[in-house]
Amino acid sequence: MTTKSLSNLDLFKILDKTTNQSYYGCHQLWYPKKWQRLSGCGPTVATNLFFYLSHNQALLELEKASNSKENWIALMEEIWEYVTPSMRGVHTTQMFYTPLRAFMESKGLNVEYRFFNIPKEKSQRPEFHQILNFIDEALTQDVPIAFLNLDNGEAKNLDRYHWVTLISLEYTEDGTHSFVNILDEGRIKRVDLCLWFQTTTLGGGFVYFKIN
Structure with missing residues (x-):
């Protein structure tokens, strides 16, 4: 078997200080509004991608508080304003990569993307x-x-x-x-x-x- 993996999975560890529970990556049910919780898988994944890319390459400083659930929710809300689901959700790759690229560039990051449709x-x-x-x-x-x-x-x-x-x-x-x-x-x-x-x-x- 050939195995490939990300090098720094601990970046995805999120701590809920209220319950002391840990998560890997954020959860769309953390969004405050019902419609966000129903349709928010796209911006949730976009949040995971942005956080890993920007912090793994040390382009944004990783503070001790960055892995808190509250900080991740704030980032999820910020990305929602770009990767915004339609009534059918984010149902194509283009609906994902176009706004996410715009968000990353708004943060001063020079990015490129690749997609593969099935x-x-x-x-x-x-x-x-x-x-x-x-x-x-x-x-x-x-x-x-x-x-x-x-x-x-x-x-x-x-x-x-x-x-x-x-x-x-x-x-x-x-x-x-x-x-x-x-x-x-x-x-x-x-x-x-x-x-x-x-x-x-x-x-x-x-x-x-x-x-x-």
Whole structure:
């Protein structure tokens, strides 16, 4: 098995000082408004990506209080103003990467992005090894990937019409077995990526950013 992972997963550790509970990555249910909690997976994942990129490369100073739940919620609200869900949520990769790039540039960061769409029509989909190469490429550069799942098929630990943060990849060279670890609901979950690709009926997509 080939394994690739982000180098600094502890950056995603968030402490709720009220309950003393720890999380990995933020949770859309932390948004204060009902509509935000229902549709906020896109901006939540955008928050994870921005925080990791900006702090892992020391472009923004990481203060001791930065891993508090309150600070993460404030960042989630700020990013919501850019990555704002429509009535159908953030249902395309373009609805994710265009406003997130604008947000990052508003912070003075020079960024570029790459995306990889998985069409609904199976006849138009890429080969599975191309997805593995895309994810491997991102993790080799130590950047997290935003994963849009429009239909989870038979894969477990995934919700339909949902964004999650992909943090590691494990796969066989022939591509017959592939698993990813994702951040979702403040937890790390393991997903059978090969099974998802084989059984999803609507497809989805992947996006990653890197700072120049």
